[in-house]
Amino acid sequence: MSQMDALLLYCRAGFEKECAAEIIANAAQLGVHGYVKAEPGSAWVLFQCASAEEVKLLTTELPFYRQIFARQWICVSPLIEGLPEGDRLTAVRARVAELVPRYSEIWVETPDTDAAKTRLGFCGRFTKPLTNALEKKNQLALGSSAPRLHVCFVADDAAFVGVIDADNSSPWFMGIPRVRVGKDAPSRSAGKLVEALMVMIPEDRAHELKAGMRAVDLGAAPGGWSWVLALRGIRVTAVDNGPMAAVAMATEMIEHVRGDGFSYRPHRPVNWLVCDMVESPSRIAQLVAEWIARGHARHAIFNLKLPMKKRLEEVRRCADIIEQRLAREDINYSIEIKHLYHDREEVTVCLMQDKAVR
Ligand SMILES: C[S@@+](CC[C@H](N)C(=O)[O-])C[C@H]1O[C@@H](n2cnc3c(N)ncnc32)[C@H](O)[C@@H]1O
Known part of the structure; x- marks a missing residue:
C-alpha cells in the first residue's frame, strides 16, 4: 500500500526556492525534517518526509494560510510514472482506491505553467471516468468531511495522487482564486x-x-x-x-x-x-x-x-x-x-x- 509520505506544494513558477525554504523552516519547528525536490520554473515543490504521519502532522499543525509562497498543499503518495497514453486511468484509479476510504471531492490538476496548462483539457476529461470509478466503489461522499482527492499531472505520463482536508488548504482549484475584476479597471493591479x-x-x-x-x-x-x-x-x-x-x-x-x-x-x-x-x-x-x-x-x-x-x-x-x-x-x-x-x-x-x- 502506498504511503502519503510527501507534501506537494503548488507555487508561482520561479518561486520554488522560496516555497521550499518556507516549508523546510516551518516543518523544522515541528521537528519534521525532510528533503526537497524542486525544479526551477516547474511551479511545484515536493517535500519528502520520513513517514505519512509526519506529513499529516504538518498539514494539521501548520495553518495553511500562514504559508506565504504555497498556493496549495497536498499529502501525496509516490509519483506514478510511465502512464501509458492510451490508459492513464487504470494506474491512477488503483492508487486512488487504496489511499483513504472516501473522498469529498475530486480535483484533477496540473502545475500552473504555460506548458503544463495545455493538459487542463485532458484533466477535465479525466475527471468523469475517475468519478464514475469512485462512485462504483462507494468511495465518493460529496460534501462530507472526507478529504479532497487531488490528482496532479506533472507530466503527460506522470501524476501525483493525494489528499488534503478542505478546512486547512486552499479552497480553489489549482490554488488559484477566481477573481472577477471589471473590464474598465484602471490598472492590472x-x-x-x-x-x-x-x-x-x-x-x-x-x-x-x-x-x-x-x-x-x-x-x-x-x-x-x-x-x-x-x-x-x-x-x-x-x-x-x-x-x-x-x-x-x-x-x-x-x-x-x-x-x-x-x-x-x-x-x-x-x-x-x-x-x-x-x-x-x-x-x-x-x-x-x-x-x-x-x-x-x-x-x-x-x-x-x-x-x-x-x-x-x-x-x-x-x-x-x-x-x-x-x-x-x-x-x-x-x-x-x-x-x-x-x-x-x-x-x-x-x-x-x-x-x-x-
Ligand atoms: C504600482 S503603481 C500603483 C498602482 C495602483 N495600485 C493601481 O492599482 O493602479 C505604483 C505607484 O506608486 C507611486 N509612487 C511611488 N513612490 C511614491 C511616493 N513616494 N509617493 C507617492 N506615490 C509614489 C508611483 O507614482 C506609481 O503610480
Whole structure:
C-alpha cells in the first residue's frame, strides 16, 4: 500500500526556492525534517518526509494560510510514472482506491505553467471516468468531511495522487482564486486588491470593510486599488504625483492628493490604509507600522516588492519591523502575508488590528 509520505506544494513558477525554504523552516519547528525536490520554473515543490504521519502532522499543525509562497498543499503518495497514453486511468484509479476510504471531492490538476496548462483539457476529461470509478466503489461522499482527492499531472505520463482536508488548504482549484475584476479597471493591479479582499479578510471580519468607511491609498495612480475600494462605497484619498484614470475619478468617491506617500498623513484617522508604492520593502513596512502605531489607520493592505534574491528573508525582516513597532504600542493585530495569484515579484500583506485593542 502506498504511503502519503510527501507534501506537494503548488507555487508561482520561479518561486520554488522560496516555497521550499518556507516549508523546510516551518516543518523544522515541528521537528519534521525532510528533503526537497524542486525544479526551477516547474511551479511545484515536493517535500519528502520520513513517514505519512509526519506529513499529516504538518498539514494539521501548520495553518495553511500562514504559508506565504504555497498556493496549495497536498499529502501525496509516490509519483506514478510511465502512464501509458492510451490508459492513464487504470494506474491512477488503483492508487486512488487504496489511499483513504472516501473522498469529498475530486480535483484533477496540473502545475500552473504555460506548458503544463495545455493538459487542463485532458484533466477535465479525466475527471468523469475517475468519478464514475469512485462512485462504483462507494468511495465518493460529496460534501462530507472526507478529504479532497487531488490528482496532479506533472507530466503527460506522470501524476501525483493525494489528499488534503478542505478546512486547512486552499479552497480553489489549482490554488488559484477566481477573481472577477471589471473590464474598465484602471490598472492590472486592481486584481491584486480584489484578490486580497477576497482571500485575506476572514469571513467573520468582512464587516470591517464596508460602505461608508474611509481609506487612504498611497501610490494610487492610475487608480486601480482606489477604484476597487470606491466601488465598495469607501471614500478614498488617493496619494500620488502621477495622474489618476478618469474611470476612477468618475466614481466621485476619490480625492486625488498630489504628494509624497511617505510624508502624507490624514487629518483624521481612517479605517484602511492601502499602499502599492514601488519602494524598498523595509521602508514600506516601517511606514505602515508607523501609520498603525500612531492610529492614522486601523487596518492595512499593502504590497512588499521583493528583490530577486533572499525574498523570504526580506519578508521576514519586514514582519519583524512591524512586530517590533506595534509591540511598543501594545497593539494586538493579526497579519497574513501571501504571494497572491495576481502578485509577481511581490507579496501582499493584510494587517488587521484585533477587536479588543489597547
Ligand atoms: C504600482 S503603481 C500603483 C498602482 C495602483 N495600485 C493601481 O492599482 O493602479 C505604483 C505607484 O506608486 C507611486 N509612487 C511611488 N513612490 C511614491 C511616493 N513616494 N509617493 C507617492 N506615490 C509614489 C508611483 O507614482 C506609481 O503610480
